[in-house]
Amino acid sequence: MPELRRRRLRELLRICPVVKTIEVHSGLTGLIAEKTVVQDGEGLDQFDAMWISSLCDSTTRGKPDIELIDMSSRIRTIDEVMDVTTKPVILDGDTGGLVEHFTYNVRTLERMGVSAIIIEDKVGQKKNSLFGTQVRQTQDSIENFCEKISAGKDAQRTEDFMIIARIESLILEKGMEDALKRAMAYVEAGADGIMIHSRKPEPDEIFEFCDRFRDQDVTTPIVVVPTTYCDTYESELISHGVNIVIYANQLTRSAFPAMENTAKNILLNHRAREAEETLIPFYKIITLIDTI
Ligand code: SPV
Numbered sequence: 001m002p003e004l005r006r007r008r009l010r011e012l013l014r015i016c017p018v019v020k021t022i023e024v025h026s027g028l029t030g031l032i033a034e035k036t037v038v039q040d041g042e043g044l045d046q047f048d049a050m051w052i053s054s055l056c057d058s059t060t061r062g063k064p065d066i067e068l069i070d071m072s073s074r075i076r077t078i079d080e081v082m083d084v085t086t087k088p089v090i091l092d093g094d095t096g097g098l099v100e101h102f103t104y105n106v107r108t109l110e111r112m113g114v115s116a117i118i119i120e121d122k123v124g125q126k127k128n129s130l131f132g133t134q135v136r137q138t139q140d141s142i143e144n145f146c147e148k149i150s151a152g153k154d155a156q157r158t159e160d161f162m163i164i165a166r167i168e169s170l171i172l173e174k175g176m177e178d179a180l181k182r183a184m185a186y187v188e189a190g191a192d193g194i195m196i197h198s199r200k201p202e203p204d205e206i207f208e209f210c211d212r213f214r215d216q217d218v219t220t221p222i223v224v225v226p227t228t229y230c231d232t233y234e235s236e237l238i239s240h241g242v243n244i245v246i247y248a249n250q251l252t253r254s255a256f257p258a259m260e261n262t263a264k265n266i267l268l269n270h271r272a273r274e275a276e277e278t279l280i281p282f283y284k285i286i287t288l289i290d291t292i
């Protein structure tokens with residue numbers, strides 16, 4: 001039920017050392033996030049939550065990650081995922097759009113049972129953060145972005161829904177001081193969490209941000225996306241005060257080469273026998289899908 005799912009993220013933040021979140025973009029990837037369990041040492045391990053990435057939602061539709069996929073289409077993806085899963089959903093809300101639209105979208109998402117939206121402090125044509133300064137991207141002013149956060153918080157109807165502010169200062173090379181100043185301002189404006197993003201191969205600037213943020217704020221959840229600094233273990237992130245780790249695109253990036261290789265294999269062999277060796281039997285996929 002939407003209420004139970006919505007509040008589950010806050011509950012997980014209270015009980016988990018870190019909320020492990022995986023990208024999903026369809027019913028099938030939702031089922032993978034929901035049902036993948038591994039034996040890890042003495043116990044079992046699984047993902048806690050799902051991230052509906054703008055990058056992967058766009059890529060799956062063959063479109064660029066520039067806020068081209070409108071909110072109605074994003075809602076269709078969320079609905080498809082929610083229809084077959086129970087874990088909490090964190091939505092990548094891009095810039096959040098116009099404040100006047102953001103407030104309506106907050107209410108819609110909240111009603112659906114989404115637990116959190118993460119909005120990034122950029123304006124104008126948004127491009128994916130991993131492009132960094134290779135493309136033109138403009139950061140929003142602190143004042144404007146704070147207004148958007150506050151308007152969203154005023155619009156929501158429950159205590160559960162979270163608006164998490166994503167800081168792009170390190171991505172856009174605006175420096176650590178700017179990132180920290182923004183973090184404090186966004187929390188003051190009502191943000192329920194801070195996502196700090198980096199495209200460095202090492203986690204040093206993320207660790208520094210987290211340590212310095214935690215010196216001033218011990219409670220506000222910190223969210224990170226270790227795509228480029230993927231050598232970093234969850235335990236290291238936890239030791240620097242991180243609460244949510246998002247594996248933001250790995251399912252899409254693993255499926256793409258697998259599908260491309262299969263297409264090439266069939267073309268080269270003029271039949272599917274050779275490709276068959278690398279394929280999962282269909283009955284194994286069907287076992288993921290519940291019968292009612
Ligand atoms: C996404 O997954 O769409 C994100 C994270 O926003 S990143 O692609 O690293 O910008």
Ligand code: MG
Nearest residue numbers: 053054055092
């Ligand atoms: Mg995104």
